[in-house]
Amino acid sequence: MEQKTWGRKALAVLIDPDKAAPAHLDKLVQLSLDAAVDYFFIGGSLMVSDQLDACIRGVKDRCSIPVILFPGSPAQISPSADALLYLSLISGRNPELLIGQHVLSAPAVKRSGLEVLPTGYMVIDGGAPTTVSYISNAAPIPADKSDIALCTALAGEMLGLKLIYLDAGSGAKKPVSEEMIRAVAEQISVPLIVGGGIRSAEKAYLNCKAGADVVVVGNSLEKDPLLIGEMAAAVHQVCARSKNF
Ligand code: 1GP
Numbered sequence: 651m652e653q654k655t656w657g658r659k660a661l662a663v664l665i666d667p668d669k670a671a672p673a674h675l676d677k678l679v680q681l682s683l684d685a686a687v688d689y690f691f692i693g694g695s696l697m698v699s700d701q702l703d704a705c706i707r708g709v710k711d712r713c714s715i716p717v718i719l720f721p722g723s724p725a726q727i728s729p730s731a732d733a734l735l736y737l738s739l740i741s742g743r744n745p746e747l748l749i750g751q752h753v754l755s756a757p758a759v760k761r762s763g764l765e766v767l768p769t770g771y772m773v774i775d776g777g778a779p780t781t782v783s784y785i786s787n788a789a790p791i792p793a794d795k796s797d798i799a800l801c802t803a804l805a806g807e808m809l810g811l812k813l814i815y816l817d818a819g820s821g822a823k824k825p826v827s828e829e830m831i832r833a834v835a836e837q838i839s840v841p842l843i844v845g846g847g848i849r850s851a852e853k854a855y856l857n858c859k860a861g862a863d864v865v866v867v868g869n870s871l872e873k874d875p876l877l878i879g880e881m882a883a884a885v886h887q888v889c890a891r892s893k894n895f
Contacts, residue, residue, distance in 0.1 A: 659858045660688035661885040663878065664720065664820075664845065664868030667705035668698050674875075675705070679712040681875050685882035691866055692731065693720035694820070695781040703776020706730045719764070720866075722848065724755035733765035735815070740806045741772035741799075742788025769813040770806025772799060774826050776847055780819025793824060796833040801843075803834045814838055816862075818846030821869045824850075825853060828860040851877070851884035858888035 663682055665675070677825050682690070691707055692702070706728055709717050716732045727734065736759070739747035759766060773782055773790040783790050791798050803814045816826045816834065826845035844857050845866030854865045865885050871878055 656884070658890045659862070659888045660864045661819045661854070661882045662689040662691045662843070662845075662864050662866045663687050663871055664691045664707070664866050665705060666694045666697075666868060666872070667701040668694065669872055670701065670705045670708065672708060674887045675708045676712070677875050678871070678878070679709060681717075681878040682715060683713050685879045686886070687715055687732075687836060687878065687882055689864070690717045691720040691735070692714055692717055693726050695722040695785045697722060697726060702726055703728050703730060707868055711838065718767070724751050724758065727755065727758060727762055727764070729762040729764060730765060733767055734759065734762070735769045735771075735813070736766045737769050737771040737815070738806075738811065739773065739786055739788060740770045740811070741774070741802055742786055744786060744788040746789065747786055748784050754853040761776050767813055768811045768813040769815050770803060770809075771815045771817065772802055772806075774799065774816055774818050774830065774846070777820035777824040778822075779823055780846070782817065782819045790819075792832075793818075793827060793830070796827075796830040799830050800833045800837055803838050807838045813841050813843060815845070817844075817866075820846060822847030825849075826857075828856050831860040831862050847863055851880040854881045854883025855884035855888065863890065
């Protein structure tokens with residue numbers, strides 16, 4: 651992935667391989683190409699099918715938009731992708747997701763040849779339990795505690811993580827607030843990814859204005875792929891600050 655691509659606000663379309671039937675994928679990719687979508691994130695907290703490789707191939711056969719793995723577990727690693735969000739769940743206190751799984755999967759990740767993007771992953775309470783909050787077995791950061799989010803992100807950056815990801819969880823009732831995004835973005839210098847429960851182009855726009863560098867949308871685009879154009883336009887109209895990445 652080219653460094654400069656992080657220099658503008660970006661839309662990442664999240665694809666859940668369990669829900670990516672070929673006809674749906676066709677439509678999603680075509681609309682993403684038309685809208686100049688920046689990234690595909692592929693993965694999920696829980697994957698039921700074994701469609702990961704087929705899904706990545708399906709995307710890569712159709713376009714050259716970078717495919718970035720967003721894995722729920724080390725089982726979701728495929729060398730066919732372009733890069734890997736190497737997630738450490740810094741908002742939680744589950745040692746397995748902070749470092750344990752990484753130790754076990756490090757040789758396989760190295761062998762994969764994937765570009766590794768060390769990411770401080772922070773789950774924010776989205777108003778109700780989500781798959782990620784349940785599966786991670788770790789308490790999310792309360793939605794109104796921007797100071798906890800800010801200190802966690804800062805610690806992640808100072809530990810050397812190259813990206814911070816604030817996630818309210820897939821299908822979250824309440825997305826991450828602009829107040830929390832702003833508090834975090836003002837203090838960190840690495841790119842900030844924000845996702846979970848974003849349902850409108852307006853919210854995508856407001857997140858970027860508040861300081862998100864990459865907005866991730868999955869569920870609402872699965873339900874209404876035509877929203878991709880609106881979401882991308884909203885994100886791309888916000889000027890980016892420069893980031894050291
Ligand atoms: C979840 O941030 C992603 O991890 C996207 O969430 O599916 O709710 O858009 P949605």
